[in-house]
Amino acid sequence: MSRIAYVNGQYLPHRSANVHVEDRGYQFADGVYEVVTVIGGRLIDEEGHLDRLWRSLGELQIDAPMKRGPLKAVMREVIRRNGIKDGIIYLQVTRGVAPRDHPFPKNIPPSLVMTAKRLSPEKLEKKAEEGVVVITVPDIRWTRRDIKSVSLLPNVLAKQAAKDSGAYEAFQVDEEGMITEGSSTNAWIIDSDGKIITRPTGNSILAGITRAALIRELEKHGIELELRSFSVEELHSAREVFLTSSTSYVLPVVKVDDHVIGNGHPGIISQKLRGIYQDFMIAGK
């Protein structure tokens, strides 16, 4: 089945789907995005992603490209036209097309683009069984990381640094030596007492939808959580480390920089939490 992209009202062959050269997303990174996982043809945590999309748009004073109902209908149509059973849908909204000038242009419609692609659950499962390696890098981003902006250059550089050193992800470190989050994931540790720790939301990290879902599940299961920042030293000496994201779910980390975590295999609690999160995805609520 050939890939189809949605671009401003049209469903187009992926290879010939284009946006205007003066789209402000292209020239200023003046836009926001979401990535929603599809499993068995079903969108995971759709409402959470749309809530966050609306919030990001509001923070940047970009109009919603359409109402929520029609947007959901387009998402479903993109999934259908691409024949996606397991994969992701990518949504991007920019301020629109206007002659290049920094201030907001008046009376132009925002641009809406959607693409979808298949992902193999088996590949991810293998990663989860082995665990992944993480490096740490300085966090060089702006201070509104709560907005899911398409301005991702520091994240791109962090992920490339991880790739260059054979790692899966780079956890970013703020000026106080505390972990903020991964380049495209949220960071968690489990300390020597078995306590689960992750950084509170605010402007310094993206409020991950997977992070929020896992926190809800922890509450339901009566598992204690400490919402606080943790340092690089705590990360290196943690009993277990894991990361969360829409495309990684709960993924155990077995090495950080030169420090082997636990016995170098996915930790018991991380594996349990992965199971709990997957049960949540299957149950659909």
Ligand code: PMP
């Ligand atoms: N932090 C950053 C910087 C991200 O890009 C992502 C992925 N969107 C996440 C965290 C994880 O968020 P989510 O669980 O919503 O995928």
